[in-house]
Amino acid sequence: xxxxxxxxxxxxxxxIISIPRPYYACEELVVILVPHVNYPAxxxxxxxxxxxxxxxxxxxxxxxMSDCPRRQIPSIGHSQxx
Numbered sequence: 445x446x447x448x449x450x451x452x453x454x455x456x457x458x459x460i461i462s463i464p465r466p467y468y469a470c471e472e473l474v475v476i477l478v479p480h481v482n483y484p485a486x487x488x489x490x491x492x493x494x495x496x497x498x499x500x501x502x503x504x505x506x507x508x509m510s511d512c513p514r515r516q517i518p519s520i521g522h523s524q525x526x
Contacts, residue, residue: 455465 459465
């Protein structure tokens with residue numbers, strides 16, 4: 445899996461200045477995912493947050509898009525620049 449280490453001559457020097465040689469493991473790690481048995485998949489908090497997002501998301505969209513009161517950007521003519 446890993447290529448051979450090409451700096452074998454340097455590792456004794458690095459060990460003197462307290463830099464350890466890295467260890468490479470070629471075996472794949474077996475990861476076992478254990479679900480949390482103490483926590484339910486859906487909690488009351490998740491339901492509350494989902495309901496708040498569903499209620500206030502569409503409700504604030506018209507307010508965000510209306511841009512009330514509309515801001516007028518003053519136009520600068522060529523005569524005003526000089």
